Amino acid sequence: MADEIMTKLNACVRAVKEQVDFTPQVALILGSGLGDYADQIEVAAELPYDRIPGFPVSTVPGHSGKFIFGTLGGVKLVCMKGRVHYYEGYSMSDVVLPVRLMKMLGAQTLFLTNAAGGLNPDFKPGSLMMLRDHISFFVPNPLLGKNPEELGTRFPDMSEVYSKRLCEIIQREAKAENVPLFEGVYAQLTGPSYESPAEIRALKGLGVDAVGMSTVVEAIAARHAGMEICGISCISNLAAGLSAGELNHKEVQEAADEAAPRFTRLLNASIKAFGQEIL
Numbered sequence: 373m374a375d376e377i378m379t380k381l382n383a384c385v386r387a388v389k390e391q392v393d394f395t396p397q398v399a400l401i402l403g404s405g406l407g408d409y410a411d412q413i414e415v416a417a418e419l420p421y422d423r424i425p426g427f428p429v430s431t432v433p434g435h436s437g438k439f440i441f442g443t444l445g446g447v448k449l450v451c452m453k454g455r456v457h458y459y460e461g462y463s464m465s466d467v468v469l470p471v472r473l474m475k476m477l478g479a480q481t482l483f484l485t486n487a488a489g490g491l492n493p494d495f496k497p498g499s500l501m502m503l504r505d506h507i508s509f510f511v512p513n514p515l516l517g518k519n520p521e522e523l524g525t526r527f528p529d530m531s532e533v534y535s536k537r538l539c540e541i542i543q544r545e546a547k548a549e550n551v552p553l554f555e556g557v558y559a560q561l562t563g564p565s566y567e568s569p570a571e572i573r574a575l576k577g578l579g580v581d582a583v584g585m586s587t588v589v590e591a592i593a594a595r596h597a598g599m600e601i602c603g604i605s606c607i608s609n610l611a612a613g614l615s616a617g618e619l620n621h622k623e624v625q626e627a628a629d630e631a632a633p634r635f636t637r638l639l640n641a642s643i644k645a646f647g648q649e650i651l
Contacts, residue, residue, distance in 0.1 A: 374518040377465050380426050384469065385476050387424045392417045394441040396450035398646060399471070399479035399599075400639075401590065403486035406606065406628050407453045409636055413442040421454075427473075428466040430454040445644035450474050457586055458511060459564040468514040468593035472523060475597045481538070481646060482594045483639075484603035487628050488582040489567070489611035491575060492556060495582070497610070497627040500553050500635060502542055503534050503603035506588045507559040507580060514589045515596055524596035533595050538602035541649060545641035551634045556581025558605055560588035572611045583611055600650075604638070606631045 394416055402409055420438040421429045430437040440451040452474075458467050471482065490499065519526045539555075546553035559575055561567060563585030567575070575583055582605045594601050608627035628635075 373465075374520040378520050378522055381469065381472055381476060384424050384427055384473050387427075388419065388439075388473070388477060391423065392419055392439075392441055394450070395448065395478040396441065396474065397448045397479060398450075398481045398483060398643060399474035400449055400451045400483045400643075401455050401470075401485060402451060402453055403455070403586065403606065404608070404628060406485055406487070406632070406635065407436050408632065409639060410440045410451050410453045412636060412640060413440055413444050413449060413451060415440060415442040417441040428456040428462045428469060430456050431460050444640065445647055447643050447647035449643070450477060450479055455586060455590075457563065458589070459562055459585060464512045464514045464516070464589060468589055471590045471593045471599075472597060475594065475599055480599060481650070482590075482599045482601045483643070484587050484590060484601065485635075485639075486558075486584050486587045486603070486605050487608040488558060488584040488605040489609055490582055490607040491572060491611050492554065492581040495554065495607045495610070497607060498631040499607040500551065500631060500638065501558070501582050501605045501607060502539060502553055502555040503558050503587075503605065504539065504555050505557045506533065506591060507557060507578065508588045508592075509559055509561045509575075511560050511562055511589055514593045524598060528596045530592070530595060533591050534602055535600045537650070538600060538646070541645045542602060542604070542638070542642045545645055546638055549637045549641050551638045553638070554581070558587060558603070559583045560586060567611060582607060604635070606635060
């Protein structure tokens with residue numbers, strides 16, 4: 373299994389390098405409804421996922437399915453405009469392949485974003501939450517199986533998945549930009565069905581603030597590979613049982629659109645500060 377993972381990864385790296393001459397410093401994954409942020413980047417190259425043999429292709433509305441290579445405030449970025457999810461039917465090794473690929477292309481920092489359901493009573497649709505920690509439920513750990521030693525150690529520590537120093541920079545920039553920013557614990561479930569009210573009550577009892585269908589497995593794979601990680605959730609809706617209406621994907625995209633100006637200001641300021649302070 374480890375050999376298969378590395379064979380596929382190395383083939384993807386070769387395919388990207390044959391088409392794009394660019395070494396990123398920061399990797400950025402854009403969640404549902406947040407793809408327009410890529411317009412902020414001074415683009416050097418674009419590469420659709422389907423031009424990388426063997427690379428998983430996103431099938432979800434709102435996920436364009438391409439890499440954007442470019443700069444923002446002097447920081448060299450590789451941006452995923454659309455991610456792949458476990459619920460789309462991909463193996464877990466394929467779900468985290470993009471993160472590992474971006475690390476192998478040169479990125480040392482990973483900035484994760486997502487749209488999430490809010491459990492914290494202080495949240496409302498459009499709120500932004502910085503990830504302080506996470507919980508994985510019913511999702512296979514991406515490190516199961518024989519360990520590819522080229523990627524990382526067999527038993528990686530998860531005491532500080534989300535870098536304290538990156539979180540401090542994001543908090544500082546949020547204050548400077550006058551962007552309200554919560555922080556909390558994010559939980560990933562498999563999807564694609566939304567959680568039931570009983571599941572939400574159980575998650576609340578365990579200290580979860582936001583829930584979604586991505587991000588945690590990407591963070592685990594990135595931590596395993598030695599990347600420094602941070603993340604922000606856009607609260608797209610109140611979770612099941614906490615609001616009167618039914619949950620739907622259109623609501624997710626609408627809330628992300630409403631939050632986009634604040635999200636953009638915070639992301640721009642944070643990435644530029646990363647360039648000044650850690651790169």
